[in-house]
Amino acid sequence: MLDINKIREDFPILNRKVNGKPLVYFDNAATSQTPKAVIDSIVDYYSNYNANIHRGVHTLSQEATNAYEEARHKIQKHFNASKSYEIILTSGTTHGINMVATGFADLLNDNDEIIVSALEHHSNIVPWQMLCEKTGAILKVIPMTDEGSLNMKEYKTLLSDRTKLVFVNHVSNALGTINPVKQIIDMAHEHGAAVLIDGAQATPHIKPDVQELDCEFYTCSAHKLCGPTGVGMIYGKEEWLHKLPPYQGGGEMISEVTFEKTTYADLPHKFEAGTPNIAGVIAFGVALDYMNSIGFDQIAAYENELLEYATEKLLSIEGMKLYGTAHEKAAVISFNIEGIHPYDIGSIVDKLGIAVRTGHHCAQPIMDYYRIPGTVRASFSFYNTKEEIDLLVDAVIRAKSMLI
Ligand SMILES: *Cc1c(COP(=O)(O)O)cnc(C)c1O
Secondary structure (H helix, E strand, O other): OOOHHHHHHOOHHHHOEEOOEEOEEOEOOOOOOOOHHHHHHHHHHHHHOOOOOOOOOOHHHHHHHHHHHHHHHHHHHHHOOOOHHHEEEEOOHHHHHHHHHHHHOOOOOOOOEEEEEOOOOHHHOHHHHHHHHHHOOEEEEEOEOOOOOEOHHHHHHHOOOOEEEEEEEOEOOOOOEEOOHHHHHHHHHOOOOEEEEEOOOOOOOOOOOHHHHOOOEEEEEHHHOOOOOOOEEEEEOHHHHHHOOOOOOOOOOEEEEOOOOEEEOOOOHHHOOOOOOHHHHHHHHHHHHHHHHHOHHHHHHHHHHHHHHHHHHHHOOOOEEEEOOOOOEOOEEEEEEOOOOHHHHHHHHHHOOEEOEEEOOOOHHHHHHHOOOOEEEEEOOOOOOHHHHHHHHHHHHHHHHHHO
């Protein structure tokens, strides 16, 4: 059992008021809140050992380098990568995906095929469209079903020996569906295709094991799992990180530079050009420590309880329509009330101190599938409570009575 009141004390922001009401934060799928330990680690870095890494002989630089590399080890352990240099530190999921998509331009021919899923975030669609334009490769889409799952039968028919890459998110940010990634990866491997998993939405709820999944790439953002914004990681299997060219040129990613020829640094530095977000990476490590100290099994069990509670309560409102009713779901609820625009609900509940997301959630193809402009999305974290869900339900009822 989690002591939620004690956990809530770790998050200073949960004490604030919004529009005169206590903040109820249900926009966790967009970004999570930050515990004090993570905030303190950033303050500590800038107060005590702010220096550039890997280059300096002086004490501060060595302390910063050690803390940065220690964070890489924590991330390696968390995701169970076999080597620390298979963890590339990035500015976030979008960066990781673009690193792979740009690199694959050198590895693809026309006639090659890339498969993405219908449940993707825009950041997981646009880079592949750009890659296909550049290479002449063809983009195929795994269709979705009414309950918001992937159609695995169709996926099987899309796969062929022309398939070079498969890209799916582990959990859909718009609907919360947990995709059967292990099965998707195994099926792709039967055709020799590489797989990149977008773990941005899964990692706050699930502790993935990249060796067990056997994916070629796995990427996520720290800010969705209690870490700071602008930092993330991509895991890549060593052989694939060797196959891909560097993403950006600059300092730190080279071994030797002359005007005739530059040779690239070893992994992971080949992909880490320029001065990284040092404080952010260190804080990412602290965020993983924090979440592991609570325990991902506990987190998942509690969030499931919140999801079931909220689903039942919201469904008791007349005219309520939920989107995404897959059996395997993370704690995300997307909904509309008949005859009301999601934006209007979002604005009214905000007046009551409740933060939800409205719109297409960077996943317009999903909205097109349901023929709706968007949804109201409430996404829960382990620091939320059933009392907060009751406040949301009351607020939605109030919004409905004002708008209809
Ligand atoms: C948030 C999110 C992204 C983008 O993450 P950034 O931190 O903005 O790069 C990509 N995919 C999914 C599924 C997401 O939820």
